[in-house]
Amino acid sequence: MSELTLVEAINDAFHTELARDDSVLVMGEDVGRAGGVFRATAGLRDKFGAERCVDTPLAEAGILGAAVGLCMAGWRPVCEMQYDAFSYPCLDQLITHVGRYRWRTRGAMDFPLVVRMPYGGGVRAPELHDDSPEAYYAHTPGVKVAIPSTPADAKGLLAAAIRDPDPVIVLEPKLHYRTMRGDVPAGEHVVALGRARVARDGDDATIVAYGSMVPVAEAAAELLAEEAAVEVLDIRTLKPLDEEALLESVGKTGRAVIVQEAPRTAGYGAELAAILAEKAMLDLRAPVIRVTGYDVPYPYWQIEDAYMPSVERVVAAVRKTLEF
Amino acid sequence: MAQTLRVPGSHDLRRVIGDGEAIPDGEVEGLEERDLLELYRSMVLLRTYDERSVVFHRQGRIGTYAIFWNHEAMQAGSAYALEREDWIFPSYRESAIGLLRGMPVSTVLSWWRGHPAGWWNPLDYNVASICVPIGTHVPHAAGLAWGKKLRGESSCAVAYFGDGATSEGSFHEGANFAGVMRAPLILFCNNNQWAISTPLSAQTAAETLADKAVGYGIPGVRVDGCDVLAVFEATRDAVARARAGEGPTFIEAVSYRTAPHATADDPRAYIDLERVEEEKRRECLGRYEAYLRRAGVLSDELAESTRAEAAEALRSGIAAAEEEPPADVGLVFEHAYAAPPASFAAELAELRELLGE
Ligand SMILES: Cc1ncc(C[n+]2csc(CCOP(=O)(O)OP(=O)(O)O)c2C)c(N)n1
Ligand SMILES: [Mg+2]
Numbered sequence: 001m002s003e004l005t006l007v008e009a010i011n012d013a014f015h016t017e018l019a020r021d022d023s024v025l026v027m028g029e030d031v032g033r034a035g036g037v038f039r040a041t042a043g044l045r046d047k048f049g050a051e052r053c054v055d056t057p058l059a060e061a062g063i064l065g066a067a068v069g070l071c072m073a074g075w076r077p078v079c080e081m082q083y084d085a086f087s088y089p090c091l092d093q094l095i096t097h098v099g100r101y102r103w104r105t106r107g108a109m110d111f112p113l114v115v116r117m118p119y120g121g122g123v124r125a126p127e128l129h130d131d132s133p134e135a136y137y138a139h140t141p142g143v144k145v146a147i148p149s150t151p152a153d154a155k156g157l158l159a160a161a162i163r164d165p166d167p168v169i170v171l172e173p174k175l176h177y178r179t180m181r182g183d184v185p186a187g188e189h190v191v192a193l194g195r196a197r198v199a200r201d202g203d204d205a206t207i208v209a210y211g212s213m214v215p216v217a218e219a220a221a222e223l224l225a226e227e228a229a230v231e232v233l234d235i236r237t238l239k240p241l242d243e244e245a246l247l248e249s250v251g252k253t254g255r256a257v258i259v260q261e262a263p264r265t266a267g268y269g270a271e272l273a274a275i276l277a278e279k280a281m282l283d284l285r286a287p288v289i290r291v292t293g294y295d296v297p298y299p300y301w302q303i304e305d306a307y308m309p310s311v312e313r314v315v316a317a318v319r320k321t322l323e324f
Numbered sequence: 325m326a327q328t329l330r331v332p333g334s335h336d337l338r339r340v341i342g343d344g345e346a347i348p349d350g351e352v353e354g355l356e357e358r359d360l361l362e363l364y365r366s367m368v369l370l371r372t373y374d375e376r377s378v379v380f381h382r383q384g385r386i387g388t389y390a391i392f393w394n395h396e397a398m399q400a401g402s403a404y405a406l407e408r409e410d411w412i413f414p415s416y417r418e419s420a421i422g423l424l425r426g427m428p429v430s431t432v433l434s435w436w437r438g439h440p441a442g443w444w445n446p447l448d449y450n451v452a453s454i455c456v457p458i459g460t461h462v463p464h465a466a467g468l469a470w471g472k473k474l475r476g477e478s479s480c481a482v483a484y485f486g487d488g489a490t491s492e493g494s495f496h497e498g499a500n501f502a503g504v505m506r507a508p509l510i511l512f513c514n515n516n517q518w519a520i521s522t523p524l525s526a527q528t529a530a531e532t533l534a535d536k537a538v539g540y541g542i543p544g545v546r547v548d549g550c551d552v553l554a555v556f557e558a559t560r561d562a563v564a565r566a567r568a569g570e571g572p573t574f575i576e577a578v579s580y581r582t583a584p585h586a587t588a589d590d591p592r593a594y595i596d597l598e599r600v601e602e603e604k605r606r607e608c609l610g611r612y613e614a615y616l617r618r619a620g621v622l623s624d625e626l627a628e629s630t631r632a633e634a635a636e637a638l639r640s641g642i643a644a645a646e647e648e649p650p651a652d653v654g655l656v657f658e659h660a661y662a663a664p665p666a667s668f669a670a671e672l673a674e675l676r677e678l679l680g681e
Pocket of ligand 2: 519
């Protein structure tokens with residue numbers, strides 16, 4: 001166990017997984033010589049060679065498309081998209097091929113590739129360095145989606161993604177890359193995909209969150225501690241979703257507030273709310289409330305805080321369900 | 325100058341400015357003293373903008389900033405070959421190119437300050453919004469140029485992008501589109517030989533980027549990107565072709581990125597520092613200044629007053645940017661739609677209440 005930042009934990013996962021399996025290969029823009037613009041892949045090129053940590057041309061569709069071919073040649077490519085919004089050129093490959101190729105081969109071929117990227121706002125950056133694109137990914141059949149919120153999970157979920165036979169998209173909360181520290185198990189550490197985590201126990205209401213919104217949910221629960229015992233459920237894997245954990249928590253508390261940083265309409269929170277409507281109707285003691293970003297392009301950074309689901313907005317939503 | 329399809333593999337760079345020794349100075353036909361000095365003023369303004377911005381960033385007065393030191397000749401030289409009606413499609417590297425069209429310094433600084441005052445109306449300057457996702461504006465420029473042609477207008481467009489951008493699908497699709505439509509477009513590639521930490525050799529197996537033009541059936545020319553006069557001349561030729569209905573031209577302007585990619589980047593991990601020092605010695609503004617002095621066009625006093633003027637523009641520019649009132653949170657909900665959805669009003673009201681406004 002050692003205390004690492006979130007991005008150091010990702011780097012640790014890489015060193016462990018590349019040493020463990022020599023078919024794992026890292027590729028992306030600036031991942032080699034520079035070790036990644038956030039240094040997630042630091043040291044890999046020196047340790048494992050330029051052929052297992054590859055600086056690619058600046059071409060996201062090319063990166064993901066080539067990764068499909070690399071899978072066919074027996075590799076397990078882990079692709080970095082430099083930022084959330086710069087992954088968009090790869091969506092064509094993702095939707096038309098990555099999510100369909102196994103199906104197209106009637107299950108004969110595996111596509112064990114990973115796409116990971118920093119996501120989310122709050123970092124005072126120029127346009128298009130702040131997006132939360134998880135819904136585009138989660139909406140695509142044939143791919144899995146994981147979003148860690150702690151250093152230990154960042155390591156464990158990436159390891160699980162690398163070992164998984166299916167394509168996995170991992171979104172990493174860049175706001176916490178360097179500011180969040182936590183204990184991380186040394187050596188091999190795998191957090192199974194499809195398992196949620198109770199980040200805080202409580203009986204009165206559940207805040208469901210993932211990634212960068214988990215600390216916001218925890219802060220809201222802490223603020224409410226004198227009024228109510230609020231549970232925080234970190235769902236960790238958006239697809240496959242740990243429905244059991246979701247239904248268990250809300251079954252216990254009867255109240256759910258769902259927090260997502262992404263724009264509201266057709267966001268992942270809508271999926272969570274729909275599942276609760278379908279399967280937890282009789283447990284609910286108040287309407288499910290979503291606290292989300294707004295249906296607008298992510299704003300100029302001087303007013304980005306107004307866009308972000310804040311602790312205050314989450315607290316207000318929880319109170320509303322408590323007072324219903 | 326006659327344009328021909330380039331022969332792949334030839335490496336000659338068009339050059340006008342000599343070195344004061346073995347290589348003689350040339351001249352660009354039609355450029356008068358007043359033009360030469362206007363180009364100089366543009367370069368000094370851009371240089372001053374850039375150097376001050378790095379300082380403003382350190383002082384916390386602007387955010388992350390993409391440095392364009394040693395790119396001034398490419399921007400000033402090409403922009404000077406255009407008419408006001410022609411359109412400019414900048415990437416983040418050309419963030420300040422609007423200054424050459426009369427855009428206030430405070431506007432560009434506001435962009436880097438993350439303040440809405442930095443989001444200009446493109447129609448005011450015929451300068452499109454700064455494009456952050458690499459190469460994705462190339463098809464826009466192709467479409468604008470094509471659209472102007474369809475309307476029977478004589479204006480053309482320039483799209484600026486880097487060497488790395490030539491690897492993107494959007495670049496390829498836009499260039500091909502422009503070729504097929506014979507759109508009056510100049511594809512201006514700032515080949516500073518780096519895409520963040522990725523050297524040109526890891527970006528392409530082509531001998532030159534200009535070679536790519538062959539595949540689009542359009543001329544590709546190479547110029548010394550640190551030679552403002554060569555850049556001007558090549559762009560003027562391309563503009564003439566565009567206006568004559570001969571379609572797009574690809575210009576590869578070769579320079580070198582001597583500064584970090586942006587203020588957040590530390591190039592010491594990947595760059596050859598000796599090469600950087602060498603390139604700094606042949607940086608574009610110093611070379612042009614020496615040329616003008618050899619030609620007897622630039623005096624110490626004029627150089628001094630030009631620099632002072634630019635410094636003053638930056639002083640008043642940052643002051644004006646900092647005097648902008650804080651942006652109202654209501655702006656979060658504005659401008660995404662012509663007619664905003666009804667839900668926005670309620671969301672804004674709730675937000676204002678929580679913020680205690
Ligand atoms: C589609 C996309 N992918 C990745 C990035 C991240 N990124 C920003 S600048 C850059 C390098 C660009 O290099 P080049 O095209 O040579 O232009 P330069 O910065 O050298 O002017 C990268 C990869 C981006 N902005 N957009
Ligand atoms: Mg470049």
